[in-house]
Amino acid sequence: MPAIVDHDKRREQVASVAYDLVAEMGIEAVTFRQVAGAAGSSTAIVSNYFENKGHLLHEVYRIANRRVMDRLQVAFEQDEDLVDCLSVVLPVTEENRRTWHVWLAFWGRAHCDGTYREETARNAGESVGLYYRMLARRYGVDEAKRDPQVETLARRLVATVGGVALQCVLAPDDWPLSRLREIIADEIATLDAAFAQRSA
Template identity: 50%
Template sequence: MPIVVDREERRAEVVSVAFDLVAEKGIEALTFREIAAANGCSTSIVSHYFRNKNELLFKVYQVANARAGERLQEAHAAGRPLLECFDAILPVGEASRRNWRVWLAFWSRAHLEPAYLEERRRAAEGSLALYRAMLAERLGRPERDPQMQAAARRLIAAVAGIGLEACFAPDDWTVERMHEVLAAQLRDIGLAEGG
């Protein structure tokens, strides 16, 4: 009797391994051979799920965006203070640090390739909507309030800037410093420290 393989599960495993390899070694080092070896399968299995390296890489980029959004939504749904919620995005834990390494590996592509630019825009719009909803809920204001849109834009810029600086200067941008700077932004928006 043949072994039944869940196609989507196997495809997700390949993407997960590729995600980890990009986080560890970058885009250029990623090969189907390396993915197959890390996944314990043949290169033909990898190529069965992805036509080429570019298709797989694009999926890795999409997964990085999705994972970050899911972690943030989970933290928010659990009722954690906003400052703690943003630990899901900021490079304070291993999962979020890996996400930042993957994002950094891909951002030049977003500048040069239309599909990556569109994915970057889509992810940014989703983040902006989530930030706006989180702020509106915490401040007791309507989401459509123009001030909530402006506050969400300030917050997304602050989180991105803090995260980027922390990636390049982790000794200077400790968790405490990231929290301190983000807490100041939250206070400027009108939230008590920690949100």
């Protein structure tokens, strides 16, 4: 009797192997042959799940975005302190550094490739939405309603977290976790003050 293959799981495994290779070597260095070798399979198996390299790479980019959003969502649902919650995306662990390396590998394509541009915009929108919910909960605002001021503050927070995280990727020795958390905490205090002014 032939073995039963979980095709969704196999496809996910192949994409995860490609994700690791992109994190280590960048986009251009990754080939179906390398992915197959690292996955312990044949190139026919890889091409069975992905039509071409572009299709596979797009899935790698989606994996990076999903993993970070999942980590943020879990931290948010556990009602962690806001600085602790946002710290789960910072490139201070091996897993997070790999994610940021994957992002950097793809962001150069986003400005000239519609597929990556759309995925980048979709992920950015989800990020703002989640940060909005974090601040709405913090300020006692209905999460289901769009408060323009809270949305502006959420965008500022996204920019701050993303900005310091990127600096950490590029110069990790200059950006220890303590410094990253301090800057994020300072920005949250500034946002809190800005929100408080409207009810003063």
